[in-house]
Structure formats: C-alpha cells, structure tokens
Amino acid sequence: MTYQSRNHDDAKWESVVKRDLSARGEFVYAVRTTGVYCQPGCPARIPNRENVVFFSSPDAAEKSGYRPCKKCNPKGLPPTERQVEMIVKICRYLEEVDELPTLNELAARAGLSPWYFQRLFKKVVGLTPKEYATFSQVSRFRKHLYSSKTISEAIYESGYSSSSRAYEKTAAHLAMTPTAFRNGGRGIRITYGSAFSSLGWVVVAATEKGICMVEFGDNPEELPGKVRQAFPKAEIEEAGSDFTDLLRRVIAYIDNPDEVEVFPLDMQGTVFQKRVWKALQSIPPGGTMSYREVAEKIELPKGSRAVAGACASNKIAVLIPCHRVVKQDGRPGGYRWGTDRKLKLLRREKKKETTSK
Numbered sequence: 001m002t003y004q005s006r007n008h009d010d011a012k013w014e015s016v017v018k019r020d021l022s023a024r025g026e027f028v029y030a031v032r033t034t035g036v037y038c039q040p041g042c043p044a045r046i047p048n049r050e051n052v053v054f055f056s057s058p059d060a061a062e063k064s065g066y067r068p069c070k071k072c073n074p075k076g077l078p079p080t081e082r083q084v085e086m087i088v089k090i091c092r093y094l095e096e097v098d099e100l101p102t103l104n105e106l107a108a109r110a111g112l113s114p115w116y117f118q119r120l121f122k123k124v125v126g127l128t129p130k131e132y133a134t135f136s137q138v139s140r141f142r143k144h145l146y147s148s149k150t151i152s153e154a155i156y157e158s159g160y161s162s163s164s165r166a167y168e169k170t171a172a173h174l175a176m177t178p179t180a181f182r183n184g185g186r187g188i189r190i191t192y193g194s195a196f197s198s199l200g201w202v203v204v205a206a207t208e209k210g211i212c213m214v215e216f217g218d219n220p221e222e223l224p225g226k227v228r229q230a231f232p233k234a235e236i237e238e239a240g241s242d243f244t245d246l247l248r249r250v251i252a253y254i255d256n257p258d259e260v261e262v263f264p265l266d267m268q269g270t271v272f273q274k275r276v277w278k279a280l281q282s283i284p285p286g287g288t289m290s291y292r293e294v295a296e297k298i299e300l301p302k303g304s305r306a307v308a309g310a311c312a313s314n315k316i317a318v319l320i321p322c323h324r325v326v327k328q329d330g331r332p333g334g335y336r337w338g339t340d341r342k343l344k345l346l347r348r349e350k351k352k353e354t355t356s357k
C-alpha cells in the first residue's frame with residue numbers, strides 16, 4: 001500500500017517538523033523512546049526522526065501501546081473555527097444531496113481521514129454524517145408533505161428516488177425526538193404570558209430552553225388559543241409572576257428593537273427553517289434583505305420561495321426578524337401578523353437608524 005511508502009512518511013514528517021496544524025486529523029505520530037503519541041502541531045520538542053512511527057488514528061497508536069501526549073491532547077482537542085466552518089459546509093452539502101455520499105467521499109471533501117472526519121463531525125453536530133443526512137432528508141420530506149398537494153409530489157420534491165424508500169425512512173424517523181421532530185410539541189412543557197404592546201396584544205411562550213413563540217393578536221382572549229394551536233400536544237400553562245420580567249423585556253424590545261438584547265430562543269422547526277431563521281437574526285434593526293438575498297446567504301441561491309415559506313412559518317415574531325425580509329423591488333411583501341404591523345416595524349427601525357447616525 002502506498003500509505004506505508006517512504007514518500008508518504010516523508011510528507012508526514014515534514015508536517016511534524018513544521019508543526020502544521022492543518023495536518024491534524026490526517027495522522028498521529030508516536031515516539032518510541034517516550035511511549036507517547038502526538039498530533040501534527042504539537043508544541044512539544046520535535047523528536048528524532050529515527051524514533052518516530054506514524055499511525056492513521058489515535059486508536060491505532062494506542063493499540064500499539066502508546067499513550068496520548070498531554071500537551072497536544074491528540075484525542076480531545078476542541079475543533080478549530082476552520083474545522084467548524086468546514087463541517088457546516090458539509091452539513092449544507094448533505095442537506096441538498098439526493099443520494100447519501102459514503103463516509104470516504106465526505107472525508108475526502110473535508111480533506112481529513114475518514115476516522116477523524118467522523119469523530120469531528122459528531123463532535124460539532126452531535127450526529128454522525130449519515131444520521132444528519134437522513135435527518136435533513138426527512139425534514140425536507142415533512143416540510144413538503146405539509147405544503148404539497150400530493151404525497152408523491154412531496155416524495156419527488158424532497159429528493160427520494162422511490163416512494164417505498166421514503167416511507168421506510170420516514171416511518172423510522174417520525175419516531176425520533178430531536179427538537180425539530182417534536183411534532184405538535186409532544187412531551188414539552190410550555191408556559192406563556194401576554195401583554196399589550198405598541199403593535200397590539202402579544203403572547204410570549206417559552207420552554208425551559210427559551211422562547212418558542214412570540215405572536216401578535218387583536219384581542220387578549222384569542223392568545224392562549226394561539227399557543228395551543230401551535231403546540232397542540234404540549235403541556236401548556238399560563239405563567240406566574242416569574243414570567244413578568246421576560247415578558248416586559250420582550251415587549252420593550254418590540255417597542256424599541258435597536259436595543260442590544262439577546263433572548264434565549266427555542267426554535268421549533270426543521271433543519272432548513274432553522275437555517276433561514278438564523279440568517280434572519282443576522283439582519284440588524286434598520287436593515288432589510290430580499291428573499292433572494294437570504295437564499296444566497298444560506299447558499300441556496302434558487303431557494304427564494306423556500307425562504308419565504310420559512311419566514312411565513314416563523315413563530316417567534318420580531319426576535320426572529322422575518323419582518324426585515326422584503327421583496328426584491330422594496331415592497332414589504334407578506335407578514336404573518338399583517339402587513340400593517342410589518343410596515344410599522346420597518347418604519348420605526350429605519351427612523352431609529354437614521355436619527356442615531
């Protein structure tokens with residue numbers, strides 16, 4: 001195997017000598033005299049070449065009796081920013097592909113050994129690449145299921161090649177319980193409170209993780225019903241006085257959205273919807289983006305319509321600023337809680353921005 005070849009080891013040795021961090025994950029090197037193994041980039045003294053042995057993974061080195069170096073921690077280093085970025089790119093790729101690529105293909109794309117890639121992916125995402133790909137595909141399928149006219153259309157649009165496969169996969173995955181799949185909010189406890197704002201009545205609902213809903217209503221009586229409608233299977237109760245502070249802060253933010261305030265959010269949606277919502281959170285008060293610009297931002301340039309769909313299904317008004325997404329020609333476009341409210345919000349934010357300059 002060329003893997004063991006002299007040239008290959010020479011290239012590795014060069015990475016060791018240069019302390020090349022970017023070679024991390026491609027191999028580890030062990031030092032016979034110390035019994036310790038390191039990864040490229042280790043700050044410790046460079047060992048003598050003749051005492052060095054290369055291994056493809058930490059496990060392989062440990063099987064040969066070496067123990068991990070305490071300085072470079074070859075097994076447990078947190079991922080670098082560049083690695084996270086790379087993993088995010090792989091995620092986006094997995095969200096779009098129709099056929100699941102093999103682990104080797106993905107690792108090659110990332111420029112890492114399959115062993116290390118799988119480990120890094122799991123560390124960053126919390127799922128294996130395969131689980132993630134299946135998860136995204138199922139999310140796409142479910143999203144289409146609710147918006148398409150026929151099931152066969154949904155299957156076709158979400159990239160499944162045959163319908164029987166789609167049923168097999170969804171049947172298995174509908175039972176999964178990551179947040180995005182908690183259809184109807186089964187198994188979560190939600191508390192809510194309501195108050196009056198400059199844009200009418202507002203209901204704020206939260207799980208233990210954060211705010212899961214902010215909606216406008218025309219009268220206070222309809223608000224509890226809105227929460228129940230959004231999370232029909234959740235355990236819902238009206239909040240006590242401990243909720244007052246959060247409620248007050250949300251109302252203050254709605255009335256004065258340029259304040260620097262960060263709320264914990266519990267976004268309940270598909271992988272794709274969350275991607276759109278996160279992109280919306282990067283639009284500052286006073287700024288706007290078109291649906292197409294948002295689509296481009298999430299690297300889905302033809303996804304304007306899907307972006308509009310995700311905006312329309314946003315349950316967290318103002319804190320996820322879907323009101324800052326407008327039509328290409330500058331017209332406001334639709335708003336789940338009425339175009340009037342959208343216009344008011346936009347005008348107010350624009351005015352604040354120009355007066356503060």
Ligand SMILES: [Zn+2]
Nearest residue numbers: 038042069072
């Ligand atoms: Zn080391």
